[in-house]
Amino acid sequence: MSMPFDVWGQRGWASVEVAGESHHAKAIRTVLGNDFKPSGTEVRVDVELVPEPDNRHDRHAVAVRAGKHLLGYLPREEAVRYSPILSRLVSQGWTPRVMARVWGSEWEGYEDRRHREFHGSVRLDLAEPHMLAPANAAPSSTHRLLPYGHAIQVTGEEQHLDTLSAWLRPEGECWVHATLHEVVQQTARASRTVVEVRIDDERIGQLTPKMSGDMIPTIQHLAEQDTITTVRAIVKGNRIKTEVVLHALRAHELPDTWLESRASTQQARAAAPTVPAPPAPNVTTATPASEPIPPPPTSFRFNPPPDWPPPPPGWTPPNGWRPDAAWPPAPPGWSWWVASWD
Incomplete structure (x- = not known):
């Protein structure tokens, strides 16, 4: 059974917009509760960030849930950055949580004034990926x-x-x-x-x-x-x-x-999850597909091994990113980084 973990780095304001709220309007309306006012209501709730590696649309997908209610997903470009560390926390037995600002209102429909349309939005108080969890364990003593x-x-x-x-x-x-x-x-x-x-x-x-x-x-x-x-x-x-x-x-x-x-x-003694130190740069030994990719030296670009899916132009692995376990391992001595002018 996983334990809830309120990720670190939250500062009290929500700046990360959740995607796909229009597809989950009913769930958002439910979260707003019985005190909802059509002119506009806002509540602050804890939501869970749930990686979905088996999602058929995006293997980096991260669902945003309030209890059993799906409110949306992290935007695709953000999910690529956040899914590695969130997946690691989940693998350690934790359920990452953040504070969310949930807002909604209703107004008359454009075509049918008797029909009221609901519009909702969800924003997350989410720090940068490397600042979601501490780099060391809590003290082992009380x-x-x-x-x-x-x-x-x-x-x-x-x-x-x-x-x-x-x-x-x-x-x-x-x-x-x-x-x-x-x-x-x-x-x-x-x-x-x-x-x-x-x-x-x-x-x-x-x-x-x-x-x-x-x-x-x-x-x-x-x-x-x-x-x-x-x-x-x-x-x-x-x-x-x-x-x-x-x-x-x-x-x-x-x-x-x-x-x-x-x-x-x-x-x-229930130590918080940790973000281990990244590997040293310029690693030239064989790196199994399950290991993190080393960070780039200055003026270098990421060099994916053969038979890996091509990354988007200019993309570099965020800290702690791990390739899909189903991908073939890199060849022995593979150079992860090449000069950017190559």
Whole structure:
């Protein structure tokens, strides 16, 4: 049985239009509920993104469903980008979910004024494919993930570039699980308590004294429950300049309902899905059809093997894309990328 997973990177606004709503007007109208007003009604609901590799029209098809109701599909060009990571999440036992803005209205028909026509639309709050899931697993010990909040800048990352290099991505950024820890620092004249930030239990920086003061009450509250404070973090940059930005509610922003609940060991150990690091570029060894295609070097274009379906002009595999398992494997030593002027 799969578990629901609210994909990361949602920011509260829906910008991705769903295709084919006109074919699913009845389902959209049902989702709008009994409070629907013909002049126009909008609701926000969680919807599931369901890859359909056996879809006879498009093997990259991704259905958008609200419970048992099919509301439409990701546009074809978006489905090509999103289906690989969504399929991977499904294969790991997760059901990807996002927030959707569902809108609908009715007006008189052009030819028959006694007949009212319904028109609906669905838009999704969907981040870029590489930002849908974290690149590392959540802590194996009991932990709680703080609710998403405004950006919090980590300081001192320049002292930990070697550690952070493991999280650099071709896209320039990725999500990770980070943990917060209360530590005492000794200065020349006195000591001070600050928050240390770790990724996979390795220090990668700290919060300013002022921001530490906003987070320490939460850390202490969870520590009393033998629970580690975990947050969403974005690692972005390159090997000479890397930044880490947390997204979490501060102590005074946490709702009482969150503070009153406790993390169960079972819930805490249900690690979120991950997006593994992409393979190194310039791979020249044989790559089975089931493995991801390596990312392109600069000024190179994708070179599909013989007997593969030809890709659209200018298309390159998005991060984590895998060819269809039914396609023949690439010949040994196949060059995935050739100079763009070839």
